[in-house]
Amino acid sequence: MIGAGGTGGHIYPGLALAEALHRADPRAVISFVGTERGLETGLIPEAGYRLHTVGMIPFDAALGLRRYLLPAALLRSGRQCQEILRAQGAQVAVGMGGYPSAPVIVGARLAGLPSVVHESNAVPGRANRFAARLTPHIALAFDRTRAHLPAGLSAQTVGMPLTGAVARLDRAALRAEARRHFEVPDHARLLVFNGGSLGAARLTAAAVELAERWRHRTDRRLLIKTGPATLTEVRARLAGNPVAQAVAYLDRMDLAYAAADLMVCRAGSATVAELSSIRMPAVLVPYPHAPHDHQTHNARVLSDTGAGLLLPDRECTGERLAALVEPLLADPARLAAMAAAADPGDHARAADLLVTRGARVRALVHYKPYAERGYLARYLAEPDGAVEMIAGDVRDVGRVLDAVAGCDTVFHLAALIGIPYSYLAPEAYVQTNVVGTQNVAAACLRHGARLLHTSTSEVYGTAITAPISEEHPLQPQSPYSASKIGADMLALSYWHAFELPVSVVRPFNTYGPRQSARAVIPTVLAQLHAGAREIRLGSTTPTRDFTYATDTAEGFLAIARADRAIGEVINLGTGSEVSIGDLSKALIAASGREAEIVVDPSRLRPGGSEVERLLSDNRKAHELAGWQPRVALAEGLRRTSDWVAEHLHLLAPDRYQV
Structure with missing residues (x-):
């Protein structure tokens, strides 16, 4: 209810x-x-x-x-x-x-x-x-x-639950259809006024004034949502004005967002969440009589990051709006910067987070003699006991059977993942990654659990064709990738041979707060925040498709809910790439530090083992599970940089982690 x-x-x-x-x-x-x-x-x-x-x-x-x-x-x-x-x-x-x-x-x-x-x-x-x-x-x-x-x-x-049409909106893909729907010429900039579910008299009056100022312009269009009460009056005032159209309601907000170049709107919570989620630049005019002035506080979610402009209600006139929006509409680069500044947060998956609020989680973690809890500590301290931790080892079939008992879904994340260490101890990778997967799959079969097996984009090796689809050949260019290819095939064999519901999830270069120090992003950031003037790296020419941690987690959850994903291999990536050299420059900018990049020969992979290019084709994840990435690289790097700066004591910036 x-x-x-x-x-x-x-x-x-x-x-x-x-x-x-x-x-x-x-x-x-x-x-x-x-x-x-x-x-x-x-x-x-x-x-x-x-x-x-x-x-x-x-x-x-x-x-x-x-x-x-x-x-x-x-x-x-x-x-x-x-x-x-x-x-x-x-x-x-x-x-x-x-x-x-x-x-x-x-x-x-x-x-x-x-x-x-x-x-x-x-x-x-x-x-x-x-x-x-x-x-x-x-x-x-x-x-x-x-x-x-x-x-x-x-x-x-958890974010704001958004309807599916908005949560899954791809503005660029829908833009041509949306502009045809509202009859907006290709060369024109569209300003959309949205006063909330009942309209807003102040916004509507300002829109009519602005329409009169632009009456003779061919490069501007206005779409004004008035609410039903004033539609007839507003249409009469706009009669004969070719730049503006008024509607009582917008039944397809996804079309309005896709067609718009800029929004002018109240700052209700749902509106602010939608604008954040789809990265829509906006001028926000908070309703001045909202209890506790909550709309002003809502608006600051966007204005504080530069994703929106806050305009007090008393200043909302056609003249004042013209002064604000004209420079924006004439500057696509600034509109793009506002869009990039928005934080999509969890709004697109908030409804599903609420649904799964009562889920209980059991974590099988590698046994350590000092009962270390790591980053699980905060969840284990929750009074509702929703997270349980079991110490063990995936190489121990008995312990894995105990851990899986009573579970509906198993996310198999356990693996040795450091590529440099796989050159030193390849047998350990076979035991943990291949034998461990066998034990997990067998336990899932015994207890009737669905299995999501974690793969890695490294199994593709250097891209032969790009973007890389799930049909791309597998190339074992390191003992690590070879062990993961074996584990992937073993997991899929349980679907083909025993009809165990298995999905192989193949993330591309997940990064974010709490990532281990051996990965390139925390390696660079740790050196920067420790004050290093030289950033020591391996090869700077390879390109990678970096996917923020919350996007990867959202992908796992979406695939777990999608029956069509059973028996499938599914990539999780952004569909964009950046070289390690350019990434390092972006990290320097995100950290606010100054440093020079230096290639350290001790950090180079063997020649035939270097994967030069990884770029994901993520269409299958969208088609089967409705997933798409939300966090832009610049925003993800900023969040990660902030976390590393606060937790530098957990990293070892002066030591190369293999």
Whole structure:
């Protein structure tokens, strides 16, 4: 049961969550709770879901004396929800924020059901401030919200659930179709005004003024979403103006985003999340009467990084907008820089993260005598006990059998991965990577678990054709890659011979915070942040397709949910490449340091072993699992640089890690 209502900013994330639930389990039965006065009365039934209505009043000081009726109204509507939950046989309740969702959380508490609260704004609303005290499961759209939670509450940042059309949007691929849809000439720049689900009078008035200023221009177009109440009036004011068109609603926001060069919009949480996720440059005009001025806080998610411009509502006029947007529309490089500055975060997968919030995780880690927990320590400390750690060794079949027992899905990540060390100890790679995979596959077969086996792009060797598809020949150019080719084939044999549901996931050069010091990116960053003036590297000419860690993790999760991926080998990469030399220059820039790159002969691979080029063809991952990378290289390097600077004590910048 999902509580969502009032405005589209709460309803659409609720619908996105419902969509993700159906992806995870097509048998799931989902219904909504709302009121009879919000947009939910139309949007939710139109989406095919049942809407239960309860009598609830807003958490609004503007109610005057009626606000004293709030406790009684909340208790009454909470009991209504309790009865609805029982009658529907609900197993969990989710409140998506806004006053219609609070009764659902109260009802779940009264019915003894688990519940989750999702806060979509950068500053929590009154309803969620109350509801968050009734459940230990609190999810946030933006990490900065944590600072505004009531004392003593903990939360997990999952992002804003986005509908599939926006979460999977490829603006470049859809752009031509979108501009034909809105009849925008190829040479024209399109400015889209989006005032939220009901429109915004201030934005609409400024748009009409701007349309008049541009009346005789052929290189500008405006698309104005007015809301239904003022559509007729606005169209009358625009009569005969060839540069502008007004619509009551945008049924296909994906088309609007794909067609637009720049957005002018309110700063509702859903809008800010969508803009971040698709990297859409925007001028943000926060609604000045939002509780706790939360729209200004939302807008700063983008303006603080340079991905958007913040314009106060009182300054939003046609003249002021013209001064802001004209330089932007005339400067494609600046628009591109704004797009690159956006942080897509987890919004595109937030709905699925919410769905899997209750998943329990068991980690089989290599035994060490001092019971080291490493980066798992923070999760093992969580009071809900959702993460369990077992010490062992994948070469020990008995221990692997114990670890896999009771698991639905096994992500086989265990491997020796350092290429230089494989020249020194090749037999260890065969034992861990090949024999270990045999043990894991056999355990999955014994216990009925699905297996996702981790491969590596190194199995392709130097690209014969690029980009590299899954059909590219395999070339064992190092003992490491040879052991992984053997492991991949062994895993697939369990699908062909025993019908074990296996997917072979082939990541291309995953990087990010917490990566081991032997990899090139932490190697360079550790030297930089330690103050080195010379950065010592092996060969600087090979190119690699670097994929940020959260994108790779998202790919694994998407493949685990995709039945079409069973029996398949699937690449996870960005489809772009950079040389090690150019990467090092980008790392120097990201770190804010100055240094010179020096080739160290001791770090060079043997001549026939160097893989000169890796570039992924990732179309199969998109087709089978709906996956695409989200984090641009510049942003990923910045995040990684920040982490290395804070954790330099964990690395050894003065020592070459083989």
